[in-house]
Amino acid sequence: MSFHESLIRGLYDRLAERYIADRPSVPWSERPWLDRFLTHIPPGGSVVDLGCGAGTPIGRYLLSRGHAVTGIDTSPRLIAHCRATLPDGDWRVADMCTLALSRQFHGVLAWDSFFHLGHDAQRAMFPVFRDHALPGATLMFTSGxxxxxxxxxxxxxxxxxxxxxxxxxxxxxxxxxxxxxxRVFDDPDCAGHSVWLAQRTH
Known part of the structure; x- marks a missing residue:
């Protein structure tokens, strides 16, 4: 783990209550991309949310659409909040960089989380994405x-x-x-996010 990544991990746990208060309760600019992501996932399909944070609004939205959600975050305080407020999800304290759940999902999501990793850690994530994606699964992440x-x-x-x-x-x-x-860079309809949508083909 690089110095930069260790700072991020500590920051979100230390400022968990502020982060929870700052996040809206419903998806705003993210929703069109989430809806696009979900068009490729079967009804009731499974999604792993890497860097799920407080679970709201994204995890909550995915659950409301009938999907089985597994949320991964390094912050124990944020995961405790997810478990208390969204008990229908499967919320786990874990590091996405070393994740090995021994199962695959219909969707893999890394929204506003993957881009906190350094360059080498991002490169090492692509096999992690693959290992947790069913054939035909959809992957969505944000980048620069x-x-x-x-x-x-x-x-x-x-x-x-x-x-x-x-x-x-x-x-x-x-x-x-x-x-x-x-892929769309600096999407003006999504608060300037750069978004990648991909599908596992083999």
């Missing part, structure tokens, strides 16, 4: 628009982000059996 690193600020704490180049994401997806369904 170009190779680089950046810091934001969250209640006075530095918030690390990193991105690979789009060409590298495309190559690593292909190398792990995924084809790109769509």
């Amino acid at each position: 628009a170009e190779h680089g690193e950046a810091y934001g600020d969250y209640h006075g704490a530095p918030l690390y982000h990193a991105s690979l180049a789009p060409e590298e994401y495309t190559r690593r997806l292909a190398d792990n059996g995924f084809s790109v369904v769509d």
Whole structure:
């Protein structure tokens, strides 16, 4: 684990209550992408949410649509909140980078979480995505628009982000059996997110 990644893990657990208060109770800008993601998943299909945070709004929305949700986060405080408020989900304290659940899902989601990992950790995630994706499964994650690193600020704490180049994401997806369904950079209808939607083809 890099220094940057350890900072992120500590930040979200330390500021868990603020994060819970900051997140809206319903998906706003994320909803069109979540709906696109779900069009590729069968009714009642399973989704693993990597970096699920407080479970709201995304986990709550997926559950409301009838899907079986397994949420993964490194913050014990956030997972405790998920278990208390969304008991229909399966919420686990774990590190997405070393995840090995010995099962596969219809959907793999890493929204506003994967991009907190450093470059090498992101590269190592693509086999993790593959290992948890059923044949034909859908993968969606957010990234930056170009190779680089950046810091934001969250209640006075530095918030690390990193991105690979789009060409590298495309190559690593292909190398792990995924084809790109769509990608949009700096989506103005989604608060400037850069979003990847892919499907496991082999």
